[in-house]
Amino acid sequence: MRVNWKDGAAALSMGLVSGVYVMFLRGAELPVIGEVCGATAAISVLGMIGGCGMVSADLFEKPLSPIDRFFMTTAMPLAGLALAAAVFSLVTASVGALGAVFFATLALWLVATLRHAAR
Known part of the structure; x- marks a missing residue:
C-alpha cells in the first residue's frame, strides 16, 4: 500500500495536533487550548x-502480512x-501527561505512515 x-x-491532522501543542506550550491565551484539559481534549x-477516521474498513478482513503484524503490535x-495519558491528563490537569x-x-502517526510507505 502506498501513501495516499x-x-x-x-498528516494535516497531525499538523493541527502539533499546532495545538506548540500554542499551549507558548502560553497561548486561547479559549480551549490555553488550559491543559482543553489542549488534551x-x-x-x-x-x-x-x-x-482514516483507517481502512477492510483492515481485519484479510490475513495480516508479517510487516503489518509488526506495525500493528507496535501501534x-x-x-x-x-488513551491512558489522555484520561490522566483530563482528570489531573497534568502537563506531563x-x-x-x-x-x-x-x-502513532509515524508508525502508520511508515507502514503504508513500507508496502
Missing part, C-alpha cells in the same frame, strides 16, 4: 480523526498509552 490521500489527511479528538501499546498524549499521537 488518507495519509495526507492524517483537542489533541485527543484531532488524533482520533486523523488516526481512527497497540502506543494507542493504549495515548499532555506531553505523553502528544508524543504518543506523533508516534
